[in-house]
Amino acid sequence: MTQLELKIESRDGVVLMAFSGELDLAEAARVEQRLLEIEAARPPLVVLDLRGLTFIDSSGLRLVIEADQRARRDDRRMALVRGPEQVRRIFAIALLDTRLQMVEDPAELSAAGDGAPP
Amino acid sequence: MVDTLGPSYPATQDASFEASVLDQVDAAVIAADRSGLVTRWNRHAEKVFGWTGEEAIGRSILDLVVSPSDLPAINEIMDQVLAGAVWEGEMALLRKDGSRVVCHVNDAPIHDGVGAVVGAVSVSVDVTEAKEAEHRLAARTSVTRALAEADALAGAASNLLQGVCENLGWPLGSLWAVAPEGDVIRCVDVWYDRSMDAAEFEAFTRSVAFEPGVGLPGRVWASGRPAWIPDVVQDRNFPRGAIAAIVGLHGAFGFPIVLGDEVLGIIEFFSGEVKEPDEDLLAMMAVIGSQIGQFMERKEAEEELRRSRDQLQAIFQSVAEGITVQDPTGRLIYANDAAARQTGFASVEEFLATPLSGIMQRFELTDESGAPFSFQRLPGRQALRGETPEDVVVRFRDPDTGEERWAQLRATPVFDSSGKVQFAVNIFHDVSDRKRRDEAQRFLAEAGPILSAAATDLEATLARVAELAVPWLADWCAIEMVQDDGTLRTLKVAHVDPDKLALAEDWGRRYPPDPSSPRGAANVVRTGRSEIYEDIPDALLVQAAVDQEHLEILRGLQLRSVITVPLTARGRVFGVMTLVFAESGRRYGPADLALAEDLARRAALAVDNARIYQERDHIARTLQRSLLPPRLPDIPGMEIAGRYRAAGAGNDVGGDFYDAFEAVDGSWVVVIGDVCGKGPEAAAVTGLARHTIRAAAMRERKPSEILTTLNDALLQQRSDHMFCTVAYVRVRPNPGGARLTICCGGHPLPVVLRADGTVLAAGSPGTLLGIFPDPELVDRTVDLGPGDALVLFTDGVIEEHGDGEMFGRDGMTDLLRESVGRKAEEIAEAIEQAVVAFGPAAPRDDIAIVVLRVET
Numbered sequence: 001m002t003q004l005e006l007k008i009e010s011r012d013g014v015v016l017m018a019f020s021g022e023l024d025l026a027e028a029a030r031v032e033q034r035l036l037e038i039e040a041a042r043p044p045l046v047v048l049d050l051r052g053l054t055f056i057d058s059s060g061l062r063l064v065i066e067a068d069q070r071a072r073r074d075d076r077r078m079a080l081v082r083g084p085e086q087v088r089r090i091f092a093i094a095l096l097d098t099r100l101q102m103v104e105d106p107a108e109l110s111a112a113g114d115g116a117p118p
Numbered sequence: 119m120v121d122t123l124g125p126s127y128p129a130t131q132d133a134s135f136e137a138s139v140l141d142q143v144d145a146a147v148i149a150a151d152r153s154g155l156v157t158r159w160n161r162h163a164e165k166v167f168g169w170t171g172e173e174a175i176g177r178s179i180l181d182l183v184v185s186p187s188d189l190p191a192i193n194e195i196m197d198q199v200l201a202g203a204v205w206e207g208e209m210a211l212l213r214k215d216g217s218r219v220v221c222h223v224n225d226a227p228i229h230d231g232v233g234a235v236v237g238a239v240s241v242s243v244d245v246t247e248a249k250e251a252e253h254r255l256a257a258r259t260s261v262t263r264a265l266a267e268a269d270a271l272a273g274a275a276s277n278l279l280q281g282v283c284e285n286l287g288w289p290l291g292s293l294w295a296v297a298p299e300g301d302v303i304r305c306v307d308v309w310y311d312r313s314m315d316a317a318e319f320e321a322f323t324r325s326v327a328f329e330p331g332v333g334l335p336g337r338v339w340a341s342g343r344p345a346w347i348p349d350v351v352q353d354r355n356f357p358r359g360a361i362a363a364i365v366g367l368h369g370a371f372g373f374p375i376v377l378g379d380e381v382l383g384i385i386e387f388f389s390g391e392v393k394e395p396d397e398d399l400l401a402m403m404a405v406i407g408s409q410i411g412q413f414m415e416r417k418e419a420e421e422e423l424r425r426s427r428d429q430l431q432a433i434f435q436s437v438a439e440g441i442t443v444q445d446p447t448g449r450l451i452y453a454n455d456a457a458a459r460q461t462g463f464a465s466v467e468e469f470l471a472t473p474l475s476g477i478m479q480r481f482e483l484t485d486e487s488g489a490p491f492s493f494q495r496l497p498g499r500q501a502l503r504g505e506t507p508e509d510v511v512v513r514f515r516d517p518d519t520g521e522e523r524w525a526q527l528r529a530t531p532v533f534d535s536s537g538k539v540q541f542a543v544n545i546f547h548d549v550s551d552r553k554r555r556d557e558a559q560r561f562l563a564e565a566g567p568i569l570s571a572a573a574t575d576l577e578a579t580l581a582r583v584a585e586l587a588v589p590w591l592a593d594w595c596a597i598e599m600v601q602d603d604g605t606l607r608t609l610k611v612a613h614v615d616p617d618k619l620a621l622a623e624d625w626g627r628r629y630p631p632d633p634s635s636p637r638g639a640a641n642v643v644r645t646g647r648s649e650i651y652e653d654i655p656d657a658l659l660v661q662a663a664v665d666q667e668h669l670e671i672l673r674g675l676q677l678r679s680v681i682t683v684p685l686t687a688r689g690r691v692f693g694v695m696t697l698v699f700a701e702s703g704r705r706y707g708p709a710d711l712a713l714a715e716d717l718a719r720r721a722a723l724a725v726d727n728a729r730i731y732q733e734r735d736h737i738a739r740t741l742q743r744s745l746l747p748p749r750l751p752d753i754p755g756m757e758i759a760g761r762y763r764a765a766g767a768g769n770d771v772g773g774d775f776y777d778a779f780e781a782v783d784g785s786w787v788v789v790i791g792d793v794c795g796k797g798p799e800a801a802a803v804t805g806l807a808r809h810t811i812r813a814a815a816m817r818e819r820k821p822s823e824i825l826t827t828l829n830d831a832l833l834q835q836r837s838d839h840m841f842c843t844v845a846y847v848r849v850r851p852n853p854g855g856a857r858l859t860i861c862c863g864g865h866p867l868p869v870v871l872r873a874d875g876t877v878l879a880a881g882s883p884g885t886l887l888g889i890f891p892d893p894e895l896v897d898r899t900v901d902l903g904p905g906d907a908l909v910l911f912t913d914g915v916i917e918e919h920g921d922g923e924m925f926g927r928d929g930m931t932d933l934l935r936e937s938v939g940r941k942a943e944e945i946a947e948a949i950e951q952a953v954v955a956f957g958p959a960a961p962r963d964d965i966a967i968v969v970l971r972v973e974t
Contacts, residue, residue: 025795025796057913057963058773058792058793058794058795058841058843058913059794059795061794061841061886062794062795062839062840062841065839065841065889066839069839069889090913092883093843093862093864093865093866093867093883093913094843094864094883094885094886095864095883095884095885095886095893095894096864096885096886098894099885099890
């Protein structure tokens with residue numbers, strides 16, 4: 001089981017949190033704590049980059065869903081950079097790819113608000 | 119001849135002849151008449167005494183050669199000779215110049231023709247020089263002897279002064295030494311002939327201090343050379359002159375005690391007479407002075423050596439390390455108390471009296487790894503060869519007592535000035551305590567993983583602990599468990615010797631411990647307190663034995679030392695551990711008891727944790743079971759099988775569930791779901807989901823409607839985004855098989871396995887439930903024919919990681935293709951086994967499987 005690594009960058013009002021490893025029940029609480037800290041500064045856009053994820057379970061899904069729900073409630077934006085196949089499939093099965101803003105590359109995003117969720 | 123020399127012949131014609139003969143004799147020949155008047159005086163007498171024949175003849179011999187103080191003695195001799203006797207001996211006589219001459223004298227009477235004594239003749243040989251040489255030699259010898267017999271000059275001084283005074287005839291001598299302050303000299307000792315009253319002179323001498331150049335000793339000190347004063351009374355640089363005059367001291371000399379250029383002290387001698395300088399005497403005294411100087415230096419060096427040796431000894435005796443010194447032959451020549459103590463000797467003397475091989479034979483020597491250690495390898499041996507050996511740690515075991523000690527041995531060679539090995543110094547640092555601590559730590563470290571594995575099987579764990587204790591902590595170790603009725607059941611006996619193991623087990627069976635026994639395991643259970651028997655005397659065995667055979671068995675066990683410790687959890691003793699030293703002859707001490715208690719505490723804690731864990735596990739499983747149907751219903755014409763397996767140790771309630779039931783319209787419902795997370799929260803959502811589905815299925819038919827109801831219920835009742843995923847299948851059996859309506863809310867799509875081996879996903883993805891108010895949920899219909907199967911599962915089954923180590927979707931497809939023709943139960947079993955077979959990493963998530971198959 002590989003330890004999950006987080007890399008957090010903040011630039012022009014965009015906070016990018018890049019995951020590397022497995023996001024599961026054991027890691028969810030720690031990641032949520034970091035997300036809450038980041039959100040406390042009310043960044044207009046938080047991007048979760050899932051490209052480095054090798055695994056995500058239902059706890060990981062819940063983490064993402066909750067972050068999205070908080071963003072909607074607080075009138076902020078949250079977006080995901082799609083992960084590898086096994087991670088995409090999980091989102092696809094839950095039909096989350098239509099509910100969350102998902103992109104292939106963080107370059108597609110900017111704080112300005114293009115590509116906003118439906 | 120003597121007779122012819124009588125005075126009756128003075129006028130014969132042969133007188134000149136006789137006179138010329140007498141003159142040739144190399145001795146002083148003097149004849150005198152009865153009144154002592156000299157009648158003959160030969161030429162040699164002239165040489166010896168200084169008086170010519172003309173001067174002497176006719177005068178009294180007593181006036182000529184006898185000092186007034188000797189008169190009484192000489193008169194007595196004269197009387198004897200005139201009475202007809204002869205006399206021979208040495209006497210000191212006077213010369214014309216007043217000086218003394220020591221002569222060997224033969225006196226004989228002179229008879230007349232009829233035998234009457236008419237005079238005496240005296241033949242004297244001058245032996246002054248010979249005597250003086252003899253006296254000086256004696257003086258030197260006396261100095262040498264005095265020094266040889268003394269430890270220090272202070273002790274030698276009195277004998278030395280006396281010897282010189284007596285032998286040289288100088289009646290008073292004194293020794294001066296440089297005072298500690300270094301700027302004056304003081305008298306250290308005085309000796310004088312007690313026929314002389316010199317007390318006042320002595321007292322004054324002892325009281326004064328002379329600066330360099332003052333008085334006789336000051337002069338010698340300043341010059342570093344001998345000095346001679348013919349008459350101190352007349353000398354102007356002699357502060358004690360007045361008292362010397364009263365005592366009657368005149369001639370004096372002094373000489374330095376020298377070492378190299380340094381004057382260590384001064385010795386002076388006094389004569390009752392005025393004495394002219396005698397260079398020979400002074401030369402001799404100079405030699406004596408340097409002899410004494412060397413003596414003092416040697417004594418000082420010896421004293422210094424002795425002091426430093428005393429200091430070293432004192433240090434050596436007070437250190438905890440054993441210290442021994444070996445001579446080049448390997449013989450022990452020194453040992454301190456600790457060395458004797460550590461090797462079990464009562465005293466250093468006893469230790470040193472024992473040959474090294476004898477000392478070593480008292481022990482079994484092993485190195486740190488337990489291999490035999492030859493005493494040839496002792497570092498002292500190498501040190502004696504001139505090498506500087508590495509420290510070694512050896513274990514000394516006394517076979518008699520079984521006592522073991524570890525010592526770190528260090529040896530260092532000591533070389534003499536020529537580079538040859540003079541000694542080997544050995545230092546024994548007793549590291550037993552440290553070694554025991556290390557061993558205990560190592561032992562407990564080894565025990566750690568075993569104890570932490572207690573969760574799986576606590577009895578097996580305790581058995582492993584017993585095995586671990588042997589042989590390091592015990593020759594045999596028994597673990598007994600307290601049963602519900604309070605009696606003890608032997609769980610495990612571990613023994614170094616398997617034959618003895620059988621004996622011990624047999625012993626335990628045949629002689630179960632008496633629960634009322636005041637000692638042993640039963641007592642430890644009762645009191646909860648450890649017991650230690652450092653020694654087991656035979657009397658104790660006799661006391662413990664129930665009959666003769668029992669006693670023989672007990673004796674056969676060779677019990678030497680025993681520790682029994684309780685295994686206690688939450689205040690209750692649930693077992694005992696007994697450690698026994700038997701054939702190895704070792705003995706337990708307080709440190710061993712502490713270690714055994716530590717081990718027992720850890721073992722008991724591990725076992726207790728395991729119990730709590732097992733209980734919790736049990737509760738979790740019970741709860742989980744309540745979330746699953748007790749048994750799956752029989753659906754006409756169909757087979758159904760379910761599998762559920764919790765992740766890990768299974769002490770947390772999982773979020774997976776499945777259910778199968780008959781709906782109101784005669785259709786059947788098969789449902790599988792997964793709630794995110796684990797534990798009580800997940801269990802609550804699981805319960806909510808299951809009961810909501812059952813309730814909704816009583817009113818609704820369309821699966822999507824039912825899942826929408828569930829979605830609403832979750833949104834209403836939970837604000838914490840506890841979502842779930844569900845695959846809902848409505849089953850309507852028909853003559854050709856069954857028609858299935860499938861709706862998935864965020865759940866992995868079920869898989870259809872056709873009887874021809876085709877594998878395909880069924881249904882359409884839908885939104886997971888409990889998050890969004892408007893989920894997309896789609897109903898799809900699939901028909902199953904005979905032998906066709908539908909497989910529902912949770913994501914734990916197809917969990918996929920990037921490293922591809924998991925069973926996965928492809929694994930599932932392959933497995934199902936191979937499962938064609940198998941019954942539902944067999945397919946479910948095969949899937950479960952395949953997931954589990956992926957090793958220790960799987961399953962991380964719970965897994966649930968339901969297989970529905972149309973009978974063939």
